Amino acid sequence: MEAKSEGPVLAQRGIVDLVNIVAALPEAERERFDRLFRVVSTVGELDPPEHMYRWIERYFGSVEAVLRQKVVKVTNRLTLEETLFNDIRARRPLEARIPAELADEIAKTAPDPFCEPELNTPADPFGRIRGEHTITASNIAKYDGLHGVVIFDEHDPLAFTEALVVDAVRVARRWFEAAHQIDPSAVYPFFMWNCLWKSGASIPHGHAQVSLTRGAHYGKVESTRRATLVYREEYGTEYFDDLFLAHQSLGLASEVGSVRVMANLVPLKEKEVVLTAKAVDDNLARVAYQALRCLVERLNVVSFNLVIWMPPLVDTNEDWSGMPVVVRLVDRGDPLNRTSDFGAMELYAASVVSSDPFRVAEVLWEDLDVR
Structure with a gap:
């Protein structure tokens, strides 16, 4: 940059x-x-x-x-x-030293369920939200009643672009509105992006998560x-x-x-x-x-x-x-x-x-x- x-x-x-x-x-x-x-x-x-x-x-x-x-x-x-x-x-010093073998490790994880999300992931009750570079799925192991995934088109989680990040946030906002429509008592939104294994991501494929909770934030x-x-x-x-x-x-x-x-x-x-x-x-x-x-x-x-x-x-x-x-x-x-x-x-x-x-x-x- x-x-x-x-x-x-x-x-x-x-x-x-x-x-x-x-x-x-x-x-x-x-x-x-x-x-x-x-x-x-x-x-x-x-x-x-x-x-x-x-x-x-x-x-x-x-x-x-x-x-x-x-x-x-x-x-x-x-x-x-x-x-x-x-x-x-x-x-x-804060030196840039990305492990050379990391790209190979990421490549080995494809294909995974997020590579074909409409075939291998569930939809939310209100369906899927589609953007230019992302699509939503319902999280199969939920940590809240309304809990979804914003799946990136790009498998490599480090190959994100500005257009992809903007699209992911736009899609997340649309997901919150759709989730709120089916449960008006759920009003507290949360956006979370875990990248690769150390962060808690169980699937390396680029994705973020969205949830909408009720009662209190x-x-x-x-x-x-x-x-x-x-x-x-x-x-x-x-x-x-x-x-x-x-x-x-x-x-x-x-x-x-x-x-x-x-x-x-x-x-x-x-x-x-x-x-x-x-x-x-x-x-x-x-x-x-x-x-x-x-x-x-x-x-x-x-x-x-x-x-x-x-x-x-x-x-x-x-x-x-x-x-x-x-x-x-x-x-x-x-x-x-x-x-x-x-x-x-x-x-x-x-x-x-x-x-x-x-x-x-x-x-x-x-x-x-x-x-």
Whole structure:
């Protein structure tokens, strides 16, 4: 992708220097940051036996590099999302290194049921929604009453184009409306795209999933909505506005047209990017595509999760005025590596992340048309 703008100047700052970076902000920006985030740093020390020296030098460059390791813990005070960054991990360059054998592994999975969806997948009660590059099916193993699949024409899940992503979002919106017609009490939409095995995709063929739930939105979405109300009550401003401005103060956020883009300070896992917008439309889909394509082509992302949090389709008793549409996309690692990127820490404590949000932002601003 051709570079369009240099974006905010990051001046080689890094996440392990966050305490000093925040301290240098103007007072108003520092106060806003501090009401959103808590930053704690510590140093871990170790004393390796001489027998380990060669192994350490091979993997970390030098023995000295591991003797004292700075660890920074960033916590979102409102949502309690929390991430731990290690100095020797965060300072590594983010190199593009897509496994050469991955294309062969993907090719071996064809044909699969999604290659001929009208023959090998069930339809929803209201039939199928067809787009220019995608078609829907009913998910055969449902996690909600209304749960469908948006199947891409292209088998290779990494060969997605801007036109395909825009079409998938359009088809998803039509699916939500059709599903709502057969169950008017189902009003809370959710879009999810898992790419390749590490992400939880059971079928490699490119596809996204859609669901429409009733009663209340899914727990993580509803929890965030409630947090925005608490923040507004306490500070008199909107949480997502301040979240964007806090990231922007550090060079970690910018606008692409009407879409706000952030390299998340508390990423769930590697290289998480968050987009917010006023509506689920073609513009948002295009920016999501651009961000995702940047991660794939520039930052070695081959397996990923992408979700879109949306407000209800109709008015409800809840206050959604502070909740924009939110897109979250995150790297899930090398699908050919058998080691999982999620462990007990991520499940029950806090995320442990190697990638530096400042480096992620640096690459994003080189590729996106930011302002």
